[in-house]
Amino acid sequence: MTKMDLMQGTLDLLVLRTLTGESRHGYQIARAIKRLSSEVLQVEEGALYPALHRLRARGWVDAEWGTSENNRRARFYRLTSEGRAALEAEREHWARYVAAVGQVLDAEEAG
Amino acid sequence: MTPGRRSRHREREELREEMESHMAHRADELQRGGLPRDEAEARARAEFGDPERIGREVERERRRVEVGTSVTRAFDAFRQDLTQGFRQIRREPGFAAVAVLTLGLGLGAAITILSFVQAVVLAPLPFHEPERVVELEMLTPEGADFSVSEPAFLEWRARAEGFEDVAAVAMQGATLQAPGLPASIVRGYLNAGALEMLGLAPVEGRTFRPEEDRPAQAAPVALISESLWRSRFGGEATAIGTRMELDRTSFEVVGVFPRELELLVGDAEVVTPLGASPAVDRGDHYLTVVARLAPQFGVEEARDELRSIAAWQSDTYVEDRDWSATLTPIRDSLIGPATTRAGWVLLAASGLLLVMACVNVSSLLLARASTRTEEMGVRAALGAGRGRLARQLLTESAILAAGGAALGVGVALLALPALRDAMAGQLPRVQDAVLDLPILLQALALTVAATLVFGSAPVLALRRARPLVGRSRSRGRPGTRLRRGLVAAQVGASLVLLLGTGLLFRSFVSLSRVDPGFEAEGAVAVRLRMPDGSWAWQERGALVASIVDRVEEIPGVLRAGATSTDPFSGSTLANFVARADRLPDRASGFQPVYWRAVTPGFFEAMDMRILGGRAFEEGDLGGGDSPVVIDERLAARLWERPGDAVGRTLVWGDPDGSRLTVVGVVEPLRDVTLAAEPEPTIYRLHQEIPWAVMTLVARVRPGATGIPAGLREAIADAAPGLPVPEIQPLAANVDRALAEPRFNVVLLGGFAAAGLILALVGLYGLTAFEVRQRFREIGIRLSLGARPEEIRRHIVRERLGLALVGLAGGVLASLFLARWLSDLLYGVAATDPLTWLGALAVLVLTTGLAAWIPSRRATRVQPRDVLNSE
Numbered sequence: 001m002t003k004m005d006l007m008q009g010t011l012d013l014l015v016l017r018t019l020t021g022e023s024r025h026g027y028q029i030a031r032a033i034k035r036l037s038s039e040v041l042q043v044e045e046g047a048l049y050p051a052l053h054r055l056r057a058r059g060w061v062d063a064e065w066g067t068s069e070n071n072r073r074a075r076f077y078r079l080t081s082e083g084r085a086a087l088e089a090e091r092e093h094w095a096r097y098v099a100a101v102g103q104v105l106d107a108e109e110a111g
Numbered sequence: 112m113t114p115g116r117r118s119r120h121r122e123r124e125e126l127r128e129e130m131e132s133h134m135a136h137r138a139d140e141l142q143r144g145g146l147p148r149d150e151a152e153a154r155a156r157a158e159f160g161d162p163e164r165i166g167r168e169v170e171r172e173r174r175r176v177e178v179g180t181s182v183t184r185a186f187d188a189f190r191q192d193l194t195q196g197f198r199q200i201r202r203e204p205g206f207a208a209v210a211v212l213t214l215g216l217g218l219g220a221a222i223t224i225l226s227f228v229q230a231v232v233l234a235p236l237p238f239h240e241p242e243r244v245v246e247l248e249m250l251t252p253e254g255a256d257f258s259v260s261e262p263a264f265l266e267w268r269a270r271a272e273g274f275e276d277v278a279a280v281a282m283q284g285a286t287l288q289a290p291g292l293p294a295s296i297v298r299g300y301l302n303a304g305a306l307e308m309l310g311l312a313p314v315e316g317r318t319f320r321p322e323e324d325r326p327a328q329a330a331p332v333a334l335i336s337e338s339l340w341r342s343r344f345g346g347e348a349t350a351i352g353t354r355m356e357l358d359r360t361s362f363e364v365v366g367v368f369p370r371e372l373e374l375l376v377g378d379a380e381v382v383t384p385l386g387a388s389p390a391v392d393r394g395d396h397y398l399t400v401v402a403r404l405a406p407q408f409g410v411e412e413a414r415d416e417l418r419s420i421a422a423w424q425s426d427t428y429v430e431d432r433d434w435s436a437t438l439t440p441i442r443d444s445l446i447g448p449a450t451t452r453a454g455w456v457l458l459a460a461s462g463l464l465l466v467m468a469c470v471n472v473s474s475l476l477l478a479r480a481s482t483r484t485e486e487m488g489v490r491a492a493l494g495a496g497r498g499r500l501a502r503q504l505l506t507e508s509a510i511l512a513a514g515g516a517a518l519g520v521g522v523a524l525l526a527l528p529a530l531r532d533a534m535a536g537q538l539p540r541v542q543d544a545v546l547d548l549p550i551l552l553q554a555l556a557l558t559v560a561a562t563l564v565f566g567s568a569p570v571l572a573l574r575r576a577r578p579l580v581g582r583s584r585s586r587g588r589p590g591t592r593l594r595r596g597l598v599a600a601q602v603g604a605s606l607v608l609l610l611g612t613g614l615l616f617r618s619f620v621s622l623s624r625v626d627p628g629f630e631a632e633g634a635v636a637v638r639l640r641m642p643d644g645s646w647a648w649q650e651r652g653a654l655v656a657s658i659v660d661r662v663e664e665i666p667g668v669l670r671a672g673a674t675s676t677d678p679f680s681g682s683t684l685a686n687f688v689a690r691a692d693r694l695p696d697r698a699s700g701f702q703p704v705y706w707r708a709v710t711p712g713f714f715e716a717m718d719m720r721i722l723g724g725r726a727f728e729e730g731d732l733g734g735g736d737s738p739v740v741i742d743e744r745l746a747a748r749l750w751e752r753p754g755d756a757v758g759r760t761l762v763w764g765d766p767d768g769s770r771l772t773v774v775g776v777v778e779p780l781r782d783v784t785l786a787a788e789p790e791p792t793i794y795r796l797h798q799e800i801p802w803a804v805m806t807l808v809a810r811v812r813p814g815a816t817g818i819p820a821g822l823r824e825a826i827a828d829a830a831p832g833l834p835v836p837e838i839q840p841l842a843a844n845v846d847r848a849l850a851e852p853r854f855n856v857v858l859l860g861g862f863a864a865a866g867l868i869l870a871l872v873g874l875y876g877l878t879a880f881e882v883r884q885r886f887r888e889i890g891i892r893l894s895l896g897a898r899p900e901e902i903r904r905h906i907v908r909e910r911l912g913l914a915l916v917g918l919a920g921g922v923l924a925s926l927f928l929a930r931w932l933s934d935l936l937y938g939v940a941a942t943d944p945l946t947w948l949g950a951l952a953v954l955v956l957t958t959g960l961a962a963w964i965p966s967r968r969a970t971r972v973q974p975r976d977v978l979n980s981e
Contacts, residue, residue, distance in 0.1 A: 025132065027136040
């Protein structure tokens with residue numbers, strides 16, 4: 001399967017999703033998206049960091065400096081309760097969107 | 112919250128470090144896969160992309176977020192100001208209403224005058240390089256401007272080098288017979304090349320070709336106006352090439368001329384080639400001549416050259432002896448320096464009115480601001496910045512100004528059509544005075560300017576709003592004295608206006624009670640136009656007689672007659688008569704008279720009283736002298752007892768003139784103007800002097816129906832091809848006579864009402880402000896035992912003193928202006944005591960009221976509060 005770039009707007013959703021468990025730093029977030037999508041989705045660093053900034057400005061994630069598994073200094077991101085609520089809302093929105101697009105694509109052409 | 116509070120530098124450092132960490136983690140992983148460290152680092156760096164670029168991306172993201180929030184924040188603050196402003200206004204609806212009304216009057220006047228002056232004076236003429244277009248006129252030996260003869264025009268065009276091209280226009284009444292119903296129209300004559308010279312293009316079709324404009328035998332082609340094109344030809348391009356019948360001649364429609372040509376041809380509906388000829392009598396002057404200056408010529412050089420050609424004409428032709436010629440820029444001859452000056456004066460006056468309105472509203476706002484000093488002080492103490500407070504005050508002012516602007520546009524929407532109707536035909540381009548986008552934009556600019564002018568006063572007063580201690584101490588600042596002077600001036604000006612309105616109104620009432628000498632009720636009038644081109648002189652007498660006969664057969668018509676003087680049209684015919692038995696040897700000894708050509712039934716149709724003798728009878732013509740009827744005024748001039756006139760002989764025009772026999776004497780008719788005493792008048796039979804434009808009057812049995820249709824049918828029957836315009840009650844003519852005085856009353860009354868309102872608002876605002884300023888003084892007086900009533904009376908008396916100063920000025924100005932007004936008055940003296948006392952009483956009472964209302968606040972002052980607030 002070829003690798004796909006992320007559609008604009010879905011990146012925020014995926015970043016939030018990777019943070020539902022433990023807190024993660026930037027590299028881990030990019031890795032997690034790649035892994036969870038079976039290596040199909042590729043995150044551009046040029047998009048990831050503006051997205052993280054945006055999410056932080058909205059108050060959906062918190063950031064905190066800490067030490068990584070490789071014993072390096074890294075900024076860890078954590079989902080806030082607002083971010084969790086936003087993720088739920090976005091997830092539902094996405095499901096409806098996918099369903100609607102699927103319905104159109106699968107529909108029998110009329111006439 | 113957002114990290115924006117932290118220093119931007121630190122933010123950037125952190126991002127850089129975060130990205131380095133990202134790359135290090137990637138390199139760690141590659142190293143675990145077996146790459147040497149330096150190679151792994153290089154690859155991680157290559158994969159990552161440009162950290163600088165990512166930094167810029169993040170920076171851009173940050174700015175996007177921040178701008179978003181600052182816009183929302185500003186919007187929120189504005190909405191808050193707005194809500195607060197509206198709440199404040201709801202709390203004092205009376206204040207808001209007065210302020211909006213005042214501003215509405217000021218802005219309404221300014222917008223109206225602006226669009227009027229813009230259309231008439233300021234807008235450039237719709238010609239190509241209009242400043243190079245001039246009007247050429249002949250000058251009589253006495254030096255008066257005069258129309259141009261055809262030969263003179265042709266010689267100017269052929270000889271003058273100072274003009275690129277010269278064009279000539281003439282106009283004449285005409286009858287349009289087809290297509291459609293016959294109609295009386297104005298026919299214009301224009302030479303080929305005239306439109307091109309002005310830089311105008313036909314709306315449809317083409318203009319005249321030079322070969323169609325040949326001397327004395329112009330081709331039967333015509334240009335039509337846009338309005339005729341739409342009404343008769345449906346505005347279709349197929350109109351071009353169709354034929355129309357004008358003055359019993361068939362013309363081919365070759366084009367539609369543009370509206371801009373109206374500046375030269377006026378109301379003309381059809382324009383045909385002029386075909387100017389050198390053979391036409393040089394004494395016939397009827398052309399309007401315009402020209403475009405040649406490139407290297409100025410107005411002065413061209414005028415000198417024209418003058419020298421005119422000098423040659425004067426030397427060569429006896430008809431032109433001692434005549435000269437001159438030229439004026441077309442702008443001056445169409446619009447005129449007087450109109451231009453009047454336009455600027457009007458603009459200045461309306462600007463002054465607007466400034467007055469602003470001054471008044473600002474003194475209202477100041478009065479209120481001083482009562483709000485405490486509120487502002489509290490808010491300042493609670494941490495509201497001065498800028499924030501100022502913004503809130505300005506927002507309130509802007510809300511008031513917006514209301515005023517809306518009202519002003521409404522005023523202009525009402526005033527403009529009235530002004531256009533009143534000025535139609537008197538000034539060019541008045542019909543262009545409309546509320547269009549540029550005018551509305553200027554109105555918006557005016558509103559913003561006004562807001563800043565009147566809204567800045569309370570903001571400046573804000574400087575005194577110090578936290579917690581909110582009180583103003585000073586009084587009698589220089590601004591107050593100026594405001595007092597302005598208020599007194601407003602009171603004086605409104606006295607002048609009120610007085611003028613009162614006089615004009617009383618004059619109007621007595622004018623509408625004048626007995627015109629005929630009965631307007633129960634009669635209808637129709638204009639019959641029989642231009643030379645369509646009916647020969649000899650035909651007309653019989654034509655009108657047969658129309659009258661046919662009209663009298665209509666069921667419901669009692670009697671019909673026709674007259675050459677349309678009642679209250681203002682146009683008259685004059686001549687001289689003398690008694691045959693006392694014939695003066697010179698024409699100068701003759702009696703000047705107005706004369707009318709009438710048909711025999713006229714006196715009965717008008718319901719005029721016969722004072723002696725009889726009216727005309729059928730068959731009066733035929734033997735000997737011509738029969739005439741004269742009015743009582745002429746009879747009284749020429750004979751001691753009017754009754755003596757019957758059967759006597761008059762001489763018409765000059766000592767050798769025809770002899771007339773007086774068959775009857777009638778009541779004088781006031782049908783030229785209602786205001787003036789009728790001039791001596793003589794009536795002659797239309798069959799003897801078959802005038803071309805007649806007014807048919809038919810007296811109708813009360814309750815008769817179908818008269819207009821019957822009239823149309825009768826006229827079409829008796830005179831096929833004669834245009835039948837509107838059929839109107841004769842009372843409409845009388846109404847027309849009252850239209851101008853009525854307009855004067857309404858116009859001046861509007862100004863008077865506006866002036867009075869402004870003066871009252873000014874006085875009210877000033878008093879409220881000063882009362883507030885003097886709370887302390889009032890409190891001390893009260894605590895020293897003064898009674899509230901005394902204080903109130905003191906304040907009102909002081910205000911009345913101010914008003915009296917203004918009134919005194921107003922009386923002086925009125926005495927001066929009344930002389931000028933007396934020309935417009937009928938049946939009332941300019942010094943009419945009732946009107947003067949009435950106007951003075953109205954002003955004293957209303958100014959007293961305007962002072963009394965705000966003075967109530969003074970008496971509610973509690974001495975304790977004033978002293979406690981120290």
